[in-house]
């Protein structure tokens with residue numbers, strides 16, 4: 040084909056397929072609208088590094104070309120008759136920056152559909168100008184970092200059919216605004232309000248919603264009081280989700296006349312007065328999820344029995360989740376005959392069940408059965424005889440679990456996709472694994488499995504994608520039978536000998552806390568650029584590995600690398616020399632690395648944690664790391680770093696740091712007060728939760744690190760511990776500006792002069808200052824009165840000659856020398872992030888979990 044012909048072909052193709060709203064002959068969108076779009080897009084930077092890499096992004100605005108017809112632009116749709124811009128979908132487009140009230144977006148008055156979900160508008164307030172877009176039928180700004188009060192003006196959007204404000208953790212829906220909004224949006228069908236603050240909304244306001252309401256999603260809104268029963272009588276309601284964090288909301292399901300098109304009813308962590316029989320009338324119900332409901336047990340009728348018979352007519356029911364309801368009892372109905380032929384997923388985790396429920400035998404359509412965290416000790420061998428499924432079976436945390444062995448039949452398990460048997464006190468790798476050829480996900484952590492993985496004895500699991508054998512008693516690993524494995528977790532066993540490189544398909548490899556020795560084989564690197572897989576998460580920590588670390592460990596897609604507590608030595612190789620490096624966490628703590636730091640670390644633009652503590656690195660302060668945009672934790676503790684700690688006039692310098700540990704080095708000079716000014720950035724972050732930001736490969740590690748985080752770090756972050764050093768000079772008055780501090784410990788130093796006064800400094804007690812004889816003023820007993828000699832202040836040169844200044848700056852309140860709690864592997868992965876982003880990361884993580892854990 041001739042060039043021009045191909046061109047025309049392509050043009051026609053794109054006209055018909057990529058932008059079906061462009062009418063022929065080509066109708067150009069009005070100039071003012073394309074200019075407004077352009078100016079709107081130019082007001083943001085496009086930077087996908089701010090977003091979770093697991094999320095799919097499309098940088099649509101990058102392709103927008105001024106002077107071309109905007110109806111051909113990605114994400115833009117125009118009216119076929121007028122050419123006006125009527126729809127804009129810029130969801131997940133990596134837009135970064137505030138969306139201001141003077142934005143040209145608000146000039147696009149013909150817009151009917153606007154989707155800005157999944158961008159980062161930098162905590163900007165939701166402008167009241169959204170209310171000018173009165174033609175909108177769909178508005179979606181979910182998970183895009185808006186904050187502040189929702190403006191009353193959105194009640195002008197009376198054409199809205201769908202409104203999604205969820206996942207903007209900083210947004211507040213005030214009671215009176217909400218009342219006006221629901222009253223005025225009379226056409227509304229879909230209302231998604233998860234993760235925004237609605238604590239001042241009176242629940243009865245929901246009664247004034249549009250009668251067309253079809254979807255109502257209310258997750259973690261802090262609603263309190265009594266939720267009106269009549270909402271369940273809305274005639275078109277199909278999906279109702281209410282998840283609370285605390286049980287602060289009381290619900291009552293209708294006892295009579297409850298019918299209608301409800302397909303999905305999810306109520307979690309709410310007080311429920313009772314489970315009325317009327318629930319059995321919801322013949323359209325497909326999903327029933329009542330996780331941790333707290334039934335009012337003192338009510339006359341309710342005796343704690345959940346009568347599953349109530350549900351027996353719900354023939355469309357696909358998902359039934361009653362997890363985390365230990366007070367319910369299911370045993371009384373265990374012989375009932377159920378016609379729940381469509382039930383695919385049954386979740387009865389943490390229900391205090393002591394026997395395998397018999398009715399499960401008849402659930403022929405079951406594909407996913409969760410009985411974890413119960414007290415089931417015996418599985419009947421013929422339990423699953425009738426079932427085609429399940430494909431996913433979770434029996435973990437039933438201690439101890441065994442198969443009834445006086446039975447005539449051998450255990451017959453269905454063909455499984457996922458089998459979860461963590462914490463069941465299993466002692467050996469059972470033979471049945473050899474018959475489970477299609478098994479993809481196998482969790483056996485925290486059992487008592489002994490022995491060795493050898494080629495002779497282990498020929499199972501050739502299709503496994505995830506295997507977790509952590510916390511067992513395995514002693515040797517001579518061979519990997521798992522040729523397709525992606526996530527391989529062998530941590531906390533008794534493995535000895537040299538490290539065997541995992542199969543090339545491995546993406547997550549955790550073998551920490553064993554007794555491995557020798558060098559890391561270079562084959563672990565899988566440097567083959569043709570290979571589509573790569574290790575993203577490598578954890579070799581807490582072993583006795585030695586030698587130089589292979590250069591290629593810094594290459595490719597490595598995101599988390601934890602090599603701490605080994606005997607690696609030599610220079611630290613270059614990291615982040617490839618394009619778009621992924622490295623987020625690098626932990627080389629407690630090895631024998633020496634030499635200077637490789638300057639290439641400054642290219643690690645995603646780096647969040649760099650721990651080089653307890654090595655023999657001989658260098659000056661790496662001020663060149665100061666511009667890394669996400670660096671939260673920098674630990675150089677106990678090395679041979681020396682010289683002045685750089686002062687920089689640049690405000691942004693290390694401005695994202697939350698933990699800086701420079702103790703036990705050879706630094707000299709005064710406390711660099713510029714840092715205290717820069718650390719103001721921490722105040723903004725001081726009130727947000729910590730989130731695991733690892734590759735979320737596996738639920739186990741995810742929750743593990745969350746638990747650790749909640750226990751350890753969080754409360755201590757408001758303290759500053761500089762105790763037990765040789766700090767000299769006066770306490771910098773800038774410290775009083777760190778108004779998030781609740782505890783300060785400057786004891787056992789050589790500080791002198793007046794203790795700063797004012798703000799929260801007035802609340803610190805004498806203990807904060809003991810062991811500094813030169814300090815005076817409140818609260819120490821020594822006064823700085825006129826009669827006292829002026830406090831001695833050394834000149835800088837004097838200081839340098841007198842002390843090799845050794846100081847540490849720590850944002851956590853542990854004792855002398857003990858700096859912070861990265862005690863074991865997982866905690867490494869907890870990082871603070873802005874809350875709205877946290878939510879996104881968490882959701883993305885959960886999605887990955889689902890993808891990985893469940894059947895495709």
Ligand SMILES: *[C@@H]1O[C@H](CO)[C@@H](O)[C@H](O)[C@H]1NC(C)=O
Pocket residue numbers: 078139141142143
């Ligand atoms: C919007 O206002 C900000 C200051 O508040 C200004 O910097 C920006 O240029 C204005 N943008 C437009 C499009 O007028």
Ligand SMILES: *[C@@H]1O[C@H](CO)[C@@H](O)[C@H](O)[C@H]1NC(C)=O
Pocket residue numbers: 191192194195197219223
């Ligand atoms: C409600 O919508 C109407 C248009 O349908 C508008 O005139 C009125 O101002 C709105 N009320 C509020 C409180 O926004």
Ligand SMILES: *[C@@H]1O[C@H](CO)[C@@H](O)[C@H](O)[C@H]1NC(C)=O
Pocket residue numbers: 130154156157179180181201202203229231
């Ligand atoms: C809003 O957009 C996000 C991302 O495209 C999507 O997942 C969500 O379902 C949308 N909300 C509604 C109510 O359509």
Ligand SMILES: *[C@@H]1O[C@H](CO)[C@@H](O)[C@H](O)[C@H]1NC(C)=O
Pocket residue numbers: 218241243244245246247
């Ligand atoms: C619902 O609307 C009616 C009429 O506007 C009003 O009287 C009532 O107070 C509203 N109820 C709530 C709970 O907002």
Ligand SMILES: *[C@@H]1O[C@H](CO)[C@@H](O)[C@H](O)[C@H]1NC(C)=O
Pocket residue numbers: 295296
């Ligand atoms: C139930 O519906 C019937 C018929 O619509 C009606 O007569 C009856 O009063 C309703 N009962 C309640 C308690 O609302």
Ligand SMILES: *[C@@H]1O[C@H](CO)[C@@H](O)[C@H](O)[C@H]1NC(C)=O
Pocket residue numbers: 365366391393
């Ligand atoms: C679990 O059930 C047993 C009796 O089967 C009971 O003694 C125990 O209190 C229950 N535990 C909880 C947390 O309800």
Ligand SMILES: *[C@@H]1O[C@H](CO)[C@@H](O)[C@H](O)[C@H]1NC(C)=O
Pocket residue numbers: 376377378
């Ligand atoms: C159980 O249900 C099946 C199918 O619905 C029916 O054929 C059978 O008779 C029932 N058995 C009992 C004991 O109710």
Ligand SMILES: *[C@@H]1O[C@H](CO)[C@@H](O)[C@H](O)[C@H]1NC(C)=O
Pocket residue numbers: 438439464466487
């Ligand atoms: C776990 O198994 C071992 C050996 O079979 C047994 O001695 C121990 O009591 C079991 N632990 C529990 C909690 O059942």
Ligand SMILES: *[C@@H]1O[C@H](CO)[C@@H](O)[C@H](O)[C@H]1NC(C)=O
Pocket residue numbers: 438462463464485
């Ligand atoms: C490991 O299993 C034991 C019982 O064998 C249990 O008590 C413990 O809670 C489990 N640990 C974890 C982290 O699940």
Ligand SMILES: *[C@@H]1O[C@H](CO)[C@@H](O)[C@H](O)[C@H]1NC(C)=O
Pocket residue numbers: 556557583585606
């Ligand atoms: C660790 O390995 C070194 C040799 O590299 C050896 O001397 C030492 O004994 C080992 N330590 C342990 C605890 O196995």
Ligand SMILES: *[C@@H]1O[C@H](CO)[C@@H](O)[C@H](O)[C@H]1NC(C)=O
Pocket residue numbers: 657658679
């Ligand atoms: C650090 O390196 C310098 C030369 O670059 C050398 O003079 C000094 O002795 C080294 N310090 C240590 C503790 O190895």
Ligand SMILES: *[C@@H]1O[C@H](CO)[C@@H](O)[C@H](O)[C@H]1NC(C)=O
Pocket residue numbers: 687688689
């Ligand atoms: C401040 O930052 C700019 C740009 O990043 C850089 O060119 C300049 O050298 C820095 N100044 C100091 C004192 O570090």
